Ligand SMILES: [Zn+2]
């Protein structure tokens with residue numbers, strides 16, 4: 443288990459333009475409550491243009507993750523992108539983690555109601571963003587997928603899964619996380 447140390451900080455970094463920057467303040471506050479380590483909003487960087495796949499009109503997630511790994515070797519960084527992400531074998535992904543380098547990335551593209559032709563819902567959008575962020579950071583903390591559909595570490599195949607599970611760890615996963623009680 444690669445449990446982060448007390449001295450660690452989670453850095454939030456946007457790659458490319460993120461249209462709703464209030465989401466960073468929300469994540470900063472909520473992730474701090476959940477992981478009990480400092481959270482800092484880091485300076486944005488552009489998305490590596492080579493990640494773009496014209497045929498799919500999507501961005502290849504591993505290239506963007508690699509951008510983060512190159513930057514700060516051991517820091518925990520959560521990258522946030524507006525663009526739609528994919529990996530081989532999947533139509534899209536909500537996020538991805540590079541456990542060894544302690545880097546994670548989430549995409550906001552499919553978390554808004556508007557994406558599905560529905561009315562905007564800011565609360566729901568924020569809750570989904572937090573859920574995906576906690577999930578990927580859970581991987582960074584060494585957790586694998588959990589079979590409990592109510593646990594944040596459950597694998598989301600669809601947005602429905604994300605909405606059902608929410609951002610809380612189940613008891614078992616929480617134990618594995620060994621987050622200090624303070
Ligand atoms: Zn996962």
Ligand SMILES: [Zn+2]
Nearest residue numbers: 588593612615
């Ligand atoms: Zn769990």
